[in-house]
Amino acid sequence: MQLQKDKKSLLTYGAFAILLLSLGYLGFAHRSVIKERNGLLVERATLEQKVTMLKKSFTEQKAQAESSMRARQAAEAKMGKANQLLTEQETQVKELQAKVETLEAQWEKRSESDKEQQEQVRLAIDQWKAKVEELQTTIATGQTKIRAQETRINDLESLAATTKAALDNESVQHKGCREKNGKLAALSEELTKSYQKKGVVDVLSSNEPLTQLKKVEMEKLMQEYLDRVDAEVLPKSGVER
Known part of the structure; x- marks a missing residue:
């Protein structure tokens, strides 16, 4: 036991x-x-x-x-x-x-x-x-x-x-900026050609002072250019760097 x-x-x-x-x-x-x-x-x-x-x-x-x-x-x-x-x-x-x-x-x-x-x-x-x-x-x-x-x-x-x-x-x-800049460059080139057609380059290369240009035509061209640039103003970026 x-x-x-x-x-x-x-x-x-x-x-x-x-x-x-x-x-x-x-x-x-x-x-x-x-x-x-x-x-x-x-x-x-x-x-x-x-x-x-x-x-x-x-x-x-x-x-x-x-x-x-x-x-x-x-x-x-x-x-x-x-x-x-x-x-x-x-x-x-x-x-x-x-x-x-x-x-x-x-x-x-x-x-x-x-x-x-x-x-x-x-x-x-x-x-x-x-x-x-x-x-x-x-x-x-x-x-x-x-x-x-x-x-x-x-x-x-x-x-x-x-x-x-x-x-x-x-x-x-960024892609949109590149596209807008391309359009602005094209507008600048177009404006230069427009000046050349109106004889602006010839006038500037002569001995006449700038004040002798046809002011009405010059102002009209500049206003047209500014209006087209305003239409292509870049929007503010939605992303802050």
Whole structure:
């Protein structure tokens, strides 16, 4: 009878030893997740710096916006792995809690003669319960920080999209400027030809002073030129550099 009782005690202590090893491994895995999370925070700071540099020039903004998108995708992939590890840890915590509850139930059934040993085991159980609760708190904190990081990454993605849209709009404005300038150049050439047809070049090359030109014709030509230039006034750009 005593031998059987000792066997049960050995089995119980063995179960507690396994439980101790499991929690030790779980703590190591959790520290690895925290380390990886800190690495993701560093990557997030790098992404924010890249987004700030987008404002320097048109070419750099476009290239860095695309680079930020690629970095965001890589960060999301790593964050997905971190979330998966946290989920696995939560599952392990639940399993350990179930084992603790099973052990509690077993020790409750022990006889009064084992009361002292039972008290020691209960103390150990309480200690493991405290460790499990501490681990749960740490996991919850990690999840909160990961969600905050997801929000920041989404903000970076929105900023990159806004920057790209502004760059596209600026490109359209530049194209319009080139077209307007071409039209103004054509008007200038047309005005020069008009002067030549009216003999202005010949008059200017002669010894007669400018005041001797036919002022009415000159004013008429200049007014026509100004009216056509006003019709081609460039609109203000919708993008501030």
